[in-house]
Amino acid sequence: MSLNRRNFLASTAALASASMLPRVALAADTIKLGSILDTSGIFDAYGKPMDMAMRLAVDEINAAGGLLGKQVEVTAYDTQSDMALYSQYGQQLTRQDQVDVVHGGILSASREAIRQTMRKTKTPYFYNVLYEGGVCDRNIFINGVTPAQQVEALVPYAMSKSGKKVYILAADYNYGQITARWIQKFVADNGGETVGVDFFPLDVSDFGSTIAKIQSAGPDLVIAPLVGGAHLSFFRQWAAAGMKDRIPLASTTLGVGNEHKVLTPEEGNGIMVAYNYSQELDTPANNAFKEKWAAAYGDSNLIHEIAVSNYQGVLTWAEAVRQAGSLDRDAVIAALETGLSIEGPAGKVTVDPKTHHAVLDVHIMEFANQGMKVIETLPQRQPIDTQAVCDLAANPGDNTQYEIQI
Amino acid sequence: MDLSVVILVEMLYAVASLILISSGLAVVFGMMKVINLAHGEFMMMGGYATITAVNLGINIFLAMLVIAPLVVGLIGLAVERLVIRHLYGRLVDTMLATWGLSLFFIGLATMIFGNTTTGISTPIPGFAIGNYQINGYNFFIIVVAILLLVAMLVILKNTRAGLIARGTMQRSDMAAALGYSPDRIYMATFFCGSALSGLAGAVLAPLVGLVPTSGGAYIAKAFITVIAGGPSLIAGLFSSAGFFGIVNQVFTFAISPVIGEVALLIAAVVLLRLLPQGITGKFFKGKL
Structure with missing residues (x-):
């Protein structure tokens, strides 16, 4: 087909109008979980296991009867380790797919690329990665360890x-x-x-x-x-x-x-x-998790810290939906802010109501023969850095990433 | 005292690694005038060839010094036959083509080896100089760089093949008139240049964590060294690697590694402002 101006205009106009058609809202018989991760490109060593962990958590929830009597359906986008795609897929997840929750983002840059979109569209957002700390925003929940x-x-x-x-x-x-x-x-x-x-x-x-x-x-x-x-x-x-x-x-x-x-x-x-996590953690929860992973994917060798964080993030959200009995954003946030906790493979994870960060177990470990041998477990450590600057109970409208002065 | 010995060794090592990184490019770009933006990826493939060979149980020195240069040389040969030979004399087109090649090789390495860091440990133990421990592998790199320079000098200056190659690069029509096939000679020279890049990647592999995008870390330094060296192949390589290596290490020890890198780049800018033809455009003129 030769491309002249007329049929170029015609086809773009057709495309544009097609994309503007209002999406017929799907009958709300499933709950939509949005996931946005780099599962290809230079960060895929982080993103692929995170994606596997998220799907494992969702499969478990569905096998146990779903949430609020509905099945959870995953809408996942691969951002290909390209920060520009985060804003695009973030828009798509919230405005077109209208998901009920978003889990994802790996680098801090990717989180900041989509955080405001989530906040504007009132979509609860879970960032399940260890990071530098200081984000203070009522719409986001973060369960990775901070410095x-x-x-x-x-x-x-x-x-x-x-x-x-x-x-x-x-x-x-x-x-x-x-x-x-x-x-x-x-x-x-x-x-x-x-x-x-x-x-x-x-x-x-x-x-x-x-x-x-x-x-x-x-x-x-x-x-x-x-x-x-x-x-x-x-x-x-x-x-x-x-x-x-x-x-x-x-x-x-x-x-x-x-x-x-x-x-x-x-x-x-x-x-x-x-x-927070080590594959060598010898607890019933972790052994069961590794077995489930191996059953689903054949080999549990890929599991790492932030894959487990992502898994725990999905479980935390699911627990909040159960307690709230609704998918409404404010009800879910209110349930999370009761200081809700779950038992994950890395131990107990509790939401800190003031900062929306996590109180969790920190394990001191030493490398031994290509594993991480657990030396000591410090239970339930507070995110003291972010707590020093962020209080969402007193100031729920806050929307900043603080540079923590020490 | 001990510290000054350590600093001296580190300086020699910095110079030697610049020579290694740049030697393949000096042949491909300095001699043949092919802007090979895939130079870093040739080095990356040398690293992977070494690691694969070592994991297959081959002696590490054999893997680094023989297998990796051969493998990368053969890849270079294929690249030359399929792409580069159609583009001799077309600088901008080769840039585009080799940039595409570099993306292709990164993708290929990612598909084969995955996007994770791999590596092997160094085969030579560290040893003590007074109160300081120093990486014994540094000496290996210094020795390899010296041998490489000497070998290049001998081949280019004292062998008939070197003479023919140099002649062809200067006037390929004359070489053709004397009965040599420029096509063949270009092919052989590109093979040598690629093999040198493979050798460099292989020898540096035990010191770094290798990922498919590792080549990017070398490409800028290689081009800076070759361009600042100027028209003479070996004198240029040696003088500019020496100059930049020393500048880099002096500032690294005096201030910090970041300032060391900055100083290297500033030195390159100033140098090219004062000597636009490179160091050997003014000094060591007419030397090889």
Whole structure:
């Protein structure tokens, strides 16, 4: 077909009018859960297991008879690791598909791309990822650990195993900057001293000079909130220089994307971390979860921290719908704000009514033979960083992401 | 004292890794004038070839020094036959084509190896210099870079093949008149350039976490080094890698790694303002 102006106009006009036709509202015999995740592209290592976890949770809910006597139906969009697609699919989910709830978003940038759309269209939004903290918005619920929750647990343990002088290596964007500030605070609170802080852009992969610098500063402990594949080189070069047995390492990010399975045991063993979830968590809830996952997908090796967060997020929402007895946004939020809790694979998760963040168990772990061995469980840690700036009970109209000053 | 030795080693290592990263591009872009935007991906494939070979139980040094250059060289050969040979002398078109190739290789690597970080550990243990521990693998990289430069020099200067290749790059019509097929010589040179990129990716693989998009981290540095080096292949490569490596490490040690990277880029801008033809456009003129 040759494309001339006339039939181009005709066809675009036809397309445009078709898309403007009012969507006939489907008979409301299902509940629509919207999901928006990067299941392809550079973040798919995070997004794919999250998508699998969400579907597992929905299948379970449906197998148990659904919610309010209705089945839950998933409407999922793959944002292909492209931030621009978040705003597009966010609009589509809320305005065309008119879903009852949205779960998803991985990077903070993706969350901020859709948060306002969710708020405007009054669609409850669950962001189920560990992140830098500080979001204060009545329409959003966040169940990932924030820096203070992790660092508050990790720093005293790591210092007790090593010593008082700490060197920090962090990724150079808001997550790394904010986390580094929290580490400095808790090091000081525990009577220690920060002897150096270095920030690295995400594409830096050569740490030779840094390793020499660390040695001239002579710390007892190195804490490394480094992010992504390039930064993984640090842990490798650190081991290659023979430093691993001289100065202990701790991290707030290593292992979230199952990095401990990439490092060899010689490179990884002994690195200290603190998260909400570990595959090695030996609880009945986690063992049952891993069995269900294996039954659905064949192999439970892919499960990671934020996949479990996503699973727990769907369960939390479902529990709130049950308690509210309705899908109405305000009723669901009211039910969540009663301080509702669920039992997930990573333990009890409670909604904090003031901040809409989560009170949850933080496990201190050490890498051991490409697994994360649980050393200690600190039950029900409060999101103290966000609590310091956000009070939705007093100020329900708030709609900001605070930079937390320490 | 110990610290100054450590700093010296780190500087040599920075220079050596710049030489490695840029050598393949120096041949493909510096000699053949093909703007190969897929250079980083050739390195990435060298890394994957090494990791795959090591996982199959092959000795790591054999994998890095023989298998990876061969595999990437052969991929380069296919690329040259299918795409590049139609585009010699058309700078902008090669840019577009090789950029497409780079996207294609990233996609291919993602399909085969998945979008996760993989890697192997370094085969050489660290050792102590006084109170400092240092990565023993750095010395391996320095040695490989030196051997590479010497080998390139010997081949280009003292062998007939090197002479023919250089002659063809300068005046392919004359080479053809003397009975050599420029088509074949271009093909062989591109094979060598790709194999060098594969070698670089392979040798650097144990130091990094490899993902299909890893190539992006190298491409800018490689182009800066080759362009700032100027018309002489080996003297240019050595002098600009030396200059940038030292600038980068001085600022890294004095201030921070970020400032080190910034200093490298500023040095490149200033250098090209003062010496638009590159270092060897003014110094070491006429050298190889």
